[in-house]
Amino acid sequence: MVRRITSSPLTLIGLVIVLIIIVCALFAPLIATHSPTEVNLQSKLEAPSTSHYFGTDEVGRDIFSRIVYGTRISLRIGLLVVLIAFPIGTILGAIAGYFGGGVDQIIMRITDVFLSFPGIILAMSIAAALGPSIENVMLALAATWWPWYTRIVRSSVLSIKNAEFIEASRALGANPFRILFKEIIPNSIGPATIQASLDLGFVILAAAGLSFIGLGAQPPSPEWGAMLSNSREILRDAWWAATFPGLAILLTVLGFNLVGDGLNDVLDPKQR
Template sequence: MSANDNTKQNNKKRSQWVEVWRRLKKNKMAVLGLVILVILFLAALFADQIANYDTVVIKQNLADRLQPPSGKHWLGTDEFGRDIFARIVHGARVSLRVGIIAVSISIICGGILGAIAGYYGGLLDNVIMRAMDIFLAVPSILLAIAIVSALGPSIINLMIAISISSIPRYARIVRASVLSIRDQEFIEAARAIGASNTRIIFRHIIPNSLAPVIVQGTLGVASAILSTAGLSFIGLGIQPPAPEWGSMLSGGRQYLRYAWWVTTFPGVAIMITILSLNLLGDGLRDALDPRLKQ
């Protein structure tokens, strides 16, 4: 392929993503979700500037325990006198990091397995997909619980557990996309000029299978954050005193009747984050759907 052809192909891909962005901007709910996510990312990025981790987030101050929301403590304090707003901000860093890294691992591993299964077919396809079916037969949260229980509770093991439980989902999505494009003319042309199977898979097939993976990845981050909160809630995720929304819910549930803010605000943080990711995912699905093109 000549340099001129490469330039044309790159310009075409750029114009396609510009068109996707134009479609996405028309969806007000998707833009709202994107704005919320940007705010959350900025809060997580500058969490240390917003509140000092050691003195405000971790250090106990029993004299201020269970204080209601006020000018001093915007969202009140928890059972150990720690500022809930500061802990939610630092908890955003933990939840977003776990969600993004876990989903990235799932997409890479699942994408490669799905591409290989769909491209080669035959026995290799059957072996890979039957292994994925075995994983899918077990509820993802139960599989994550089993893996964390075996490896021990820690942030690394939590990311490993969530990523392993999500791999089959992306493998099936990529395989379906590969089956629909592996016999198209541009793949045949790549074979005709002597391109290797590895180059065809990574240079042509996987990039053209990204649209459904991007949408599912956005929704997958929401599921990963929810799984993180659920595992932390039962004591298998991020361990105290590190701030994590699920463990904050677990620690404050016994004070729910007379200190509602201890559990309400971490729960609202989880809800807003999941909602924003779902709104963005729905918007990306509509923007990337070729059937919506005029």
């Protein structure tokens, strides 16, 4: 498995990007050169230099330090949203696929209701109703993300629920829920796991978008989407204020997508 992952140059690039992001999040106080929220009006809108690697923003805050600390916020959002949505979607999808009948109809019709709305619009509506904050953005994104895992897992369960090893468990008198959690789910979450690795980047992108329109992180939080939003009015005078947060989002999404593609090559039997 490791050999297959490391044999792909693009996957290696993705792993390096993700590793850099994780290191920045873990060791932000050691990597950052300034406080991410310290205001210094005498240094406002300074161009990138040896004292401020990525320049400063409209109130003199060091952009490099804010991006480094922003990795903590972005990773926290991505991981928590996936960790909330993935188990919910997996369990519901497994129950729907294994038991079928009325249970399947109820779960999948609820799933279809959520999927009938554009995800970002539904997340915006939920976040606006709950109020602008990072925590509410995470809840809004988790509420819109779980249906995808439900459909993926249900499809996988339908393809294996009558397999010989499942029939053998039934013949031995195993409880249906024991079969579900011991046999069905472990053997059907592979495609959903691949999707989850891809979704980490997309969740971070969606959260940045919600912060950009004022529904997510609030000042002076060093969240990348909020940094982009704050830099709109000074873009002509200070290109660096928007460029570096935008590059941080771009590289993060790219890194997780490349890692997800690498996992797909390893875990998907059709790719072997």
